[in-house]
Amino acid sequence: MEHIVIIGNGISGVTIARHIRKLSEHKITIISAETDYFFSRTALMYVYMGHMKFEHTQPYENWFWKKNRIDLKKGFVQTVNHKANELIFSDGEKMNYDKLILAVGSKPNKFGWPGQDLEGVQGLYSKQDLDKLEQNAPNNKVCKRAVIGGGGLIGIELAEMLLSRNIPVTFLIGENSFWDVVLPDGESDMINRHIRNHHIDLRLGLNLKEILSDENGRARAIVVAETGEEIPCDLVGLTPGVSPNISFLKDSGIDLGRGIKVNRFLETNIKDVYAIGDCAEQTVPIGNRRPIEAVWYTGRMMGETLAQTICGNRIEYKPGIWFNSAKFLDIEYQTYGWVHGKVGRPDYEAHFHWKHPDDTKCITIAYHRETREFLGINTFGIRMHHDVFNSWLTKKNDVDYVIDHLAEANFDPEFFRKYETHIRNEFSIQSLTTS
Numbered sequence: 001m002e003h004i005v006i007i008g009n010g011i012s013g014v015t016i017a018r019h020i021r022k023l024s025e026h027k028i029t030i031i032s033a034e035t036d037y038f039f040s041r042t043a044l045m046y047v048y049m050g051h052m053k054f055e056h057t058q059p060y061e062n063w064f065w066k067k068n069r070i071d072l073k074k075g076f077v078q079t080v081n082h083k084a085n086e087l088i089f090s091d092g093e094k095m096n097y098d099k100l101i102l103a104v105g106s107k108p109n110k111f112g113w114p115g116q117d118l119e120g121v122q123g124l125y126s127k128q129d130l131d132k133l134e135q136n137a138p139n140n141k142v143c144k145r146a147v148i149g150g151g152g153l154i155g156i157e158l159a160e161m162l163l164s165r166n167i168p169v170t171f172l173i174g175e176n177s178f179w180d181v182v183l184p185d186g187e188s189d190m191i192n193r194h195i196r197n198h199h200i201d202l203r204l205g206l207n208l209k210e211i212l213s214d215e216n217g218r219a220r221a222i223v224v225a226e227t228g229e230e231i232p233c234d235l236v237g238l239t240p241g242v243s244p245n246i247s248f249l250k251d252s253g254i255d256l257g258r259g260i261k262v263n264r265f266l267e268t269n270i271k272d273v274y275a276i277g278d279c280a281e282q283t284v285p286i287g288n289r290r291p292i293e294a295v296w297y298t299g300r301m302m303g304e305t306l307a308q309t310i311c312g313n314r315i316e317y318k319p320g321i322w323f324n325s326a327k328f329l330d331i332e333y334q335t336y337g338w339v340h341g342k343v344g345r346p347d348y349e350a351h352f353h354w355k356h357p358d359d360t361k362c363i364t365i366a367y368h369r370e371t372r373e374f375l376g377i378n379t380f381g382i383r384m385h386h387d388v389f390n391s392w393l394t395k396k397n398d399v400d401y402v403i404d405h406l407a408e409a410n411f412d413p414e415f416f417r418k419y420e421t422h423i424r425n426e427f428s429i430q431s432l433t434t435s
């Protein structure tokens, strides 16, 4: 019986463990330095906001693991010695494996700002970060103002969390518009207005220079790089994105780039060592998908795929058409296929943008300027059916077909009946000017 050891009890590690158990009798151990049991990282915000208790973020009862013969081990792996198939923990304990799966996730970026390690300065990634936030910002008496440095999805989540406790927030974003590296202008502008409508002090085009300390080593203010302004605060949230959590592997002999390099079978350069989830970096391009995708469902897909390989049915990771969803305060966002913001937008990619008069709903459709092939769609405040877009993108339907059938993709046909004529008219006008 082989011993399969998985480092990481996040969605990717737990998915592979469950699937290996369904397919085999292998001995399985999951190691984590973070928590005893798997929890949903995406639900952390709702714990702080009081919508659920931490226990409710754990999808499986505590007895599930024993019943399914999945051993759980709490500890931090400091060294991987692949020559001896051995792991060494930070307390010196050792563990042997036959096959090793690295599912070690991400860590929040830090860019060496002076003061970044002061008390009251933190990221938002782990259960420990949630506990810290509870201490740093229990209410608006202890935390009279928070400054968040770095836009993107985690920054806006943190802002929403703090607002739920009436803590004033200054949101410092280096870009000139929210998440404009990813979102086209019309969408990014709409989200800027939405953020400000929530009384968040949004400062665009400004960066953090340093964090100032009080006499007890706690953050008391930040300094803005461009203006020198000092903004007093009790909490500094650092949310400038995440990177693969791989520093403990640097001398391991496992090939590393930004993440752990894997082939289409999720195999590393070392026999019997694999990587999945946020930490995996694809070295063989998969269509036009990014080499590292730090999202929930791809971790799950990689876990399902690699379980097959580990159990004797060696298959490639095939994630299909890119999609994702998120929430910007009250506005839900969905994306299918590719709609580029200002980074990486090819010349042939034309956009059709339609915005609802209430300024909380919009659609951007990307298509090929010459062939008119439908390339992708972003929707804000309008919920769409995944399957429909998956099928249109797979079949390479043209944009005219998509506009004609948009109502079929919408969860709320009433909405489309009301706005269909307007959307079609807008599309005719805009396609004349972009063609």
Ligand SMILES: Cc1cc2nc3c(=O)[nH]c(=O)nc-3n(C[C@H](O)[C@H](O)[C@H](O)COP(=O)(O)OP(=O)(O)OC[C@H]3O[C@@H](n4cnc5c(N)ncnc54)[C@H](O)[C@@H]3O)c2cc1C
Pocket (backbone or CB within 6 Å): 007, 008, 009, 010, 011, 012, 013, 031, 032, 033, 034, 035, 041, 042, 043, 044, 045, 075, 076, 077, 078, 103, 104, 105, 106, 124, 125, 126, 154, 157, 245, 248, 276, 277, 278, 279, 293, 294, 295, 296, 297, 299, 325, 326
């Ligand atoms: C606040 C927040 C909100 C998010 N919201 C969304 C969302 O809405 N939608 C979405 O798709 N994605 C979202 N994400 C991203 C998503 O949560 C991640 O893509 C996903 O959790 C990654 O899963 P993983 O299994 O790869 O790694 P992780 O969940 O990071 O798990 C890795 C585990 O490995 C442990 N570990 C690492 N190194 C070691 C070691 N040496 N020894 C022992 N243990 C180790 C870590 O402590 C951690 O517990 C969000 C992330 C955050 C932080």
